[in-house]
Amino acid sequence: MRLDKFLSEMGIGTRSEVKKLLKSQKVTVNGETITKPETKIDTDKDIVCYNNKQLVYEKYEYYMFHKPAGCVSATEDNIHKTVMDYITDTVHDDLFPVGRLDIDTEGLLLITNDGALAHNLLSPAKHVAKTYYAKIDGMVTDEDVNLFKKGVDIGEEKPTKPAELTILKSKPISEIELTITEGKFHQVKRMFEAVGKRVTYLKRISMGPLVLPDDLKTGEYRKLTTEEINLLINN
Structure with missing residues (x-):
């Protein structure tokens, strides 16, 4: 990778700003001061420092x-x-x-x-599980648990895939956890609307691992x- 591209990706500055920094002799590669922006470096092996601080390259964050x-x-x-x-x-x-x-x-x-x-x-195709905590306006029942396990008709061509509904509190305002493996538009809200109830608060507490x-x-x-x-x- 070009040194100026590396420095830019590390958040040191734009390509033009990096070129000015290189001229100021504040960048070293393996202990040697480098001023040429086109200098090629190996991000896995070379030690690049700016103002005496090592820059560790991470392609992804x-x-x-x-x-x-x-x-x-x-x-x-x-x-x-x-x-x-x-x-x-x-x-x-x-x-x-x-x-x-x-x-x-x-x-x-x-x-x-x-x-x-x-x-x-x-x-x-990956069926990544997503778990939500929700407050529901309406008393969630074991019947809802069984229905969610089979799949719910939310007005689409096919019902939802089986979902795991856990009742934490079953009262006029119920508290539940729901694990689904899809990501349909407003899915959790629509699933409860399908059984005559309304989500009043929704929070995702897990996604995959x-x-x-x-x-x-x-x-x-x-x-x-x-x-x-x-x-x-x-x-």
């Missing part, structure tokens, strides 16, 4: 974000705040949310620039651990 209500799962929007408005101090500028949560839905959202991983996680930690508050994000990344890739 992975973040777990606790999405708050009121923002949209997009990279840009002319009306609403986006989830990307919360993600700062990243190396790359091509990150995006994997899938989407409704504007009023909270919870786990993966932010990355790994397109291949995103495709695998969202592919219907990723589980939203209790100490990650709404609006906060953190890098995935190496273990979490490997679990996602090998899931």
Whole structure:
């Protein structure tokens, strides 16, 4: 990779800004000061330093974000705040949310620039499990549990795939957890509407092997651990 491209991808500056930095002799490769932007480097072997600080190249970035209500799962929007408005101090500028949560839905959202991983996680053929916690206006019953397990008619050509519904509290306002393996538009809300009930609060608490930690508050994000990344890739 060209040195100027490497420095730019590491967030040091634009290509033109990087060229000026190189002239100022603040960049070294394997201890040698380099001023030529076209210098080729091996990102796996060469040690590149800027202002005496080593720059470790990461082709992909992975973040777990606790999405708050009121923002949209997009990279840009002319009306609403986006989830990307919360993600700062990243190396790359091509990150995006994997899938989407409704504007009023909270919870786990993966932010990355790994397109291949995103495709695998969202592919219907992969059946990646997603678990939601929800409050329901209406008393959820064992009959609903059995119906969700068989599949629910939400007005499409085929009913939903079998889903695991767990009742946490069955009252006029019920609390449940629901695991689905699809990502149809407003799916959770539509499933409960199909049995005459209404979702009043919805939060995604897991996606595949990723589980939203209790100490990650709404609006906060953190890098995935190496273990979490490997679990996602090998899931």
